[in-house]
Amino acid sequence: MSSLNSTSAGAKHNKSLKIVFAITATYLVIEVVVGFISNSLALLSDAAHMLTDVGGQALALFAIWMTSKPRNNRKTYGYYRVEILSALTNAIVLIFISGFILYEAWQRFQNPPAVAGTSMLIVAFCGLIINIIGMKILSAGSKESINIKGAFLEVVSDMLSSVGVIIAGIVILATGWLYIDPIMSALIGLFILPRTFRLLKESVDILLEAVPSNIDYGAVEKCISEREGVVSLHDLHIWTITSGVTALSVHVIMQNDIQLTQISEFVQNIKEHLESEFKIGHTTIEVHIQDDKYKMNIV
Structure with a gap:
């Protein structure tokens, strides 16, 4: 986090x-x-x-x-x-x-x-x-x-x-x-x-932790799901902690041939894009590999 x-x-x-x-x-x-x-x-x-x-x-x-x-x-x-x-x-x-x-x-x-x-x-x-x-x-x-x-x-x-x-x-x-x-x-x-x-x-x-009115939930979902290596995502939540402090958490499933370095780069790129495009500065991204042989949480 x-x-x-x-x-x-x-x-x-x-x-x-x-x-x-x-x-x-x-x-x-x-x-x-x-x-x-x-x-x-x-x-x-x-x-x-x-x-x-x-x-x-x-x-x-x-x-x-x-x-x-x-x-x-x-x-x-x-x-x-x-x-x-x-x-x-x-x-x-x-x-x-x-x-x-x-x-x-x-x-x-x-x-x-x-x-x-x-x-x-x-x-x-x-x-x-x-x-x-x-x-x-x-x-x-x-x-x-x-x-x-x-x-x-x-x-x-x-x-x-x-x-x-x-x-x-x-x-x-x-x-x-x-x-x-x-x-x-x-x-x-x-x-x-x-x-x-x-x-x-x-x-x-x-x-009630509703999605902020100035953020398009669908656009954020698309931004993450269309990234290379992403199979699916769920449990995407976007909410406001207080004015000027927006948070996001999401569970991402990635292809089983993904490398550790690629995951780290993926997470970093997503966080930077969310902050620059949607002003979301507090993110938690949980990454799971598709075949579930092992799980990796990266935030």
């Missing part, structure tokens, strides 16, 4: 996540205070969403710290999966938050209270700027880590939420129509759900 010494994708962008966490936490406090003063549900619903951002980012930072801990005889993969559990927890909490926002919006449709539009606008504009900065900081890491991706999508959602609050504030100031506040908050809640379910599905797929 190849050495499992890969750094998780999230750890590579730890500093960026810390910066966004500090910015987001500061803005959250401001938004909650102004939301209560202005009596704006749109602002408070955005703050509730921001709270899940802060919680999710804190979980992600904790998970990244955990993944840096060395593996041991009990945790042979180390603590890589903590990152996935963090993303899963974030998704579940976000679903409940969305439901609460929709419930509160419905209550306000029955009896819309007075809302201070000016306060909404000031804080929402500040939030928009902060979210754009956060998006820029996390953009690169979101393509590599499910943790960073979750944080990035949260910031994108917050950015759109800020736009919604700005629209609500302008409408209230211009027309006095209070129903725009619960309407925008409901839209914010509805926007959260589809993205949250995608994050939930991705987390569950990793925990």
